[in-house]
Amino acid sequence: MKDKIGFGSKLTLKLTDNNTSELTKIETVQRSQLENGSRNVIYGLTNTQTPNAITRVIIFDSDKNPVKIIDGTWGDPYVNNNTVYIDFTADDNSSDTYEIKYMELHYSYAQPIVWGTGYFFYKLSVAQTKGSNQTLSITWTIKGDFSTAP
Amino acid sequence: MFGTARVTIIDKNTGKVLYDEEVHNVILENGVRNALYIDAGKSYNPITRVILYNSSKEYVTSISGSWGTPYTDNNSIACNFTATDNSTNAYTFRYMELDKSYEQQPVYGSGYFNNDRGSNVSKEASQTLTITWKIANVFLYPTE
Numbered sequence: 284m285k286d287k288i289g290f291g292s293k294l295t296l297k298l299t300d301n302n303t304s305e306l307t308k309i310e311t312v313q314r315s316q317l318e319n320g321s322r323n324v325i326y327g328l329t330n331t332q333t334p335n336a337i338t339r340v341i342i343f344d345s346d347k348n349p350v351k352i353i354d355g356t357w358g359d360p361y362v363n364n365n366t367v368y369i370d371f372t373a374d375d376n377s378s379d380t381y382e383i384k385y386m387e388l389h390y391s392y393a394q395p396i397v398w399g400t401g402y403f404f405y406k407l408s409v410a411q412t413k414g415s416n417q418t419l420s421i422t423w424t425i426k427g428d429f430s431t432a433p
Numbered sequence: 434m435f436g437t438a439r440v441t442i443i444d445k446n447t448g449k450v451l452y453d454e455e456v457h458n459v460i461l462e463n464g465v466r467n468a469l470y471i472d473a474g475k476s477y478n479p480i481t482r483v484i485l486y487n488s489s490k491e492y493v494t495s496i497s498g499s500w501g502t503p504y505t506d507n508n509s510i511a512c513n514f515t516a517t518d519n520s521t522n523a524y525t526f527r528y529m530e531l532d533k534s535y536e537q538q539p540v541y542g543s544g545y546f547n548n549d550r551g552s553n554v555s556k557e558a559s560q561t562l563t564i565t566w567k568i569a570n571v572f573l574y575p576t577e
Contacts, residue, residue, distance in 0.1 A: 327471030336474025
């Protein structure tokens with residue numbers, strides 16, 4: 284029986300040098316759903332309020348200032364070993380330069396971004412810097428465990 | 434996600450509580466799929482009713498219900514579904530599933546959450562059945 288298991292995520296972050304194709308890759312798995320993400324799911328399952336779809340990843344620097352917003356897209360859900368997965372992918376091949384320390388999945392909205400209000404969260408153990416000649420690629424997989432009926 | 438389902442059976446004439454037990458539930462594949470659909474903006478279906486099955490996992494009946502307001506409960510967001518059957522129908526059930534609204538007869542194991550009472554529960558014509566099903570989804574606070 285799966286009990287008190289939160290929705291988790293697996294994050295793959297790649298920084299690729301546009302000239303040499305040299306790659307920096309970070310990958311992890313953890314439970315990472317924040318309060319607003321949990322509330323959003325309950326809204327949808329219970330129809331008590333209209334939920335918001337995740338549309339973007341917000342990147343924060345070490346001071347928790349938002350430094351970049353990258354819109355992304357979802358794939359189709361897939362199942363492996365009693366877990367359902369779905370992948371969100373987002374790329375930034377601009378010449379922008381910024382520090383990456385915290386990341387959050389969030390819905391699209393107009394007001395200022397506030398750290399900690401996203402739906403899913405990730406903190407890099409060591410901050411990374413995207414250079415102007417690098418492409419950032421993010422694959423953020425959300426997953427949920429399930430049980431079979433007894 | 435997790436939760437509990439409480440079932441009470443009360444005699445309409447005497448008000449006596451004949452059965453009152455709370456049992457943990459499990460989330461099924463369709464429940465997880467729908468939860469992920471919500472975040473991804475794909476088509477999803479909210480839970481509207483509880484389906485009752487007998488010990489052979491055959492369909493018995495379904496009862497529509499309503500949701501309260503979501504609330505924060507010990508690092509989780511929770512919400513309570515309540516369904517009542519005060520009809521004169523008599524039946525016996527063991528398994529329950531929370532499910533979406535649909536026209537065809539549901540299939541055991543296709544719901545969102547499943548609850549095994551552990552043994553048969555019977556409702557008589559003179560009794561009222563009330564189901565209070567809590568679902569909850571745990572969360573983390575962001576790491577500093």
